[in-house]
Structure formats: C-alpha cells, structure tokens
Amino acid sequence: MQDLAELKIQLRSRLKQSRDLMDVSMRQQAMTQINAGMKRELEHLRQAKSKGSNRPLIIFSYLSYGSEASTACLFQEGWNHGDVMLAPKVLAESPRMELRRVTGEQDTEPGIWGIPEPKNSCVVLSPEDWPKLDLVLVPGLGYDLHGGRIGYGGGYYDRFAEMLAAKCAMTDKKPLMGAMVLPGQLQDKIPMDLLDLRIDLLITTEGILHISNKGL
Template sequence: MQQDHTEQKKQLRSRLRALRNRLDEQMRAQAMKQMNEGLKREMDRLRLTKNKHRQGPLVIFSYLSYGSEASTAFVFEEGWRQGDVMLAPKVLANPPRMELRRVTGTEDIEPGIWGIPEPKDSCEVLHPESWPDLDLVLVPGLGYDLQGGRIGYGGGYYDRFAERLEKHCAEQGKRPRMAALVLPGQLEPEIPMDPLDLRLDLLITPEGILHIE
C-alpha cells in the first residue's frame, strides 16, 4: 500500500514538473502579473492589521524562485520597498534542514547547492523560537488542491520546517499564514497526502486568493 502511495506521488511529481516546464511564456507572464496583484493585496491587508496593533513590520519567509517555479521576485522587491523583514531558506545537510536567513537586498543572495539561489553565510539567522513571529510563509511546490494539500519535490524540507514551526506556535499561541503561488496547471482535484505533510492556508491563483478553511 505504502509503495503504491510513494509511486503515485512520484508519478504525480513527474507529470506536474513536465507540465510546469512546458507552460507557455505569455500565459506564465499574465498569470504572474495577476498573482502578484493578489499577493500585494494580501501583504497590504496583513500590514494594515499589524499596524493597527502597533506590532512593527511584516515578517515574511519565502523561497527564492528557480527554474520554472512561480517567481518570488515581486514579493522580495515589494517587501524591501515597504521595510518588511524578508527571510529566505538556506539548505543544510546532516541533519537535512533549512535555516531562515534575513535578506535585505539582492546583494545578500548567491547561487547555492544545485545553483538554487540562497542567502549568503553572512546573513542573520532567525532562530526557531522566533518562527511564530512570521506573518506569511510562501512555500514552493509542484501541485496543490482545494483542501490545502501540496506536493513538493520530495526532500521534505518544508514538511520538517512546518512540523517544528507548529511546535513553537503551539507554545506561543500564534502562527503565520502558509501560502503558495499556483501557476496554471498546478491545481489538482486531490493531492495524495501523508500525515506529516504541511497544509496551506492560502492559494494565490491568477483568478484570486483561495482561503482554505
């Protein structure tokens, strides 16, 4: 049974990756424009709520896009422009995990493992105890469903991050919104999920933002 499930996920990853790689460039550009407009509205809304309670700048953790992924260039540019605290992942081995490091501009970013952009070693680390201070997390992936299901690349980095985040959030009674940028062709009727796979709160699509209950 487990083997069937693993094989099912493997085939789904392969199909979704091929689909994303083949996405028409004009369609991609139009979709990104619409998604960035939705993302800006969400960031403005979060900022407004935070300002009402005088809680300081937004704290956003986002992947640095690579290859055919939905681009996160806008979220970083907009965040820096607004004075938000922008964090990006640095992948570490033994044990495999991600560090959340603050990036204050493009000069803080360099090609890392497999050529994927990541923060430089000189960038300040946000320690796990402070993860509940995050307002928004943008998670990469290959496919999503309307129940907040997600299929990533199979490394489990974001699932492990979400599990640790949940522990600290439970202790502190607050948690960030988990979101994904959904390109055309990435929405599936149902994603096969494992118990520890992270679930999303928001799907940012070209048609608008879907809030998962």
C-alpha cells in the same frame, strides 16, 4: 493498487513537466495576476498587524528557481515596505533549513544545487522566533482546495512545518502558510501523508483562496 509513494512520484513528474513546458506569454500573464493578488494579501496582513503601530511584516519565502512561480516581486515589495524578508538556506547534511534575512539581491548567491539562497553572512532567525512570522510562502508542484500540496520530495518544508507547529503550540500565534499557484498546478486532490504540510492560502490567477484546515 499503487501505494502513496508511487502516486506521488508519478504526479511530481507530470506536474514538473507541465510547468517546465508552460508558454512564456501565459506564464508572464499569470505572474502579473498572481503578483497583484499577493500585493493585496500583503496589504491586508499589514493592516491587520499594524493597528496604528506601523510594524513591518516578517515573511519567509523561497527564492524562485527555474520554472517556479517567481518570488522576485514579493521580495521587492517587502523590501520597499521595510518588511523583514527571510529566505531558506539548506543544510543538506542535517537535513534542514535555516531562515536567514535578506535585505537585497546582494545577499543571495547560488546554493549547493544552483538554487539561490542567502549568503553565510546573512543573519539567522532563531527557531524560537519562528512564531513571529506572519507569512510563509512555500514552493511546490501542485496544490488542491483542501490545502494539499506536493513538493519536490526532499521533505525540507514538511520538517520545517512540523518544527514551526511545535514552536507555535507554545504561543497564540501561527503564520499563514501560502503558495502561488500557476496554471495547471491546482489539482482535484493531492495525495497526502499525515505529516505533509498543508496550505492556508492560495494565490491564483483567479484570486485569493483562504483554506480552513480544521479537522483535516
């Protein structure tokens, strides 16, 4: 019987290949639908947060690279509304991520693997302030309807989620953990370790799915 690690390796390879080979027109159509869903969800979050105070959202999202679901529209939407937009800067020697504020494309540059990330001049959000986040948009290769996610194997977002949960345990606030799901990424079941992060919100071409992870 295959162990969990081997299952994950094979699933990553299959899902990565499928995503890389996606037809360009299919991808564009999918992103149009996903971006429309994301805008609706952001508007709901703004309405729930503001309650007359018109406070900006605080959003942490990956900067898309290669065949990933594009976050360009999300960042532009956030900047247009005056939201606080944060992106990860990878500290490979740690290994962990810093959350740095980006106010426009001029604040980003290629990182150690060529992936876009904030410049060193961008302000860092202290881990003590992580509970103030409203939405975390997580990259990945596959997802399921139970909140399961399979990433790229580095564990950066799993470690971040563990630290975030510890910080949020001292408050009454916890951000939504969301993902944008391209065609072919939604699976029947993702093999999960106990400490793997789980998703609360899936933005798909079919609509928005809110997931309850209670008891999982």
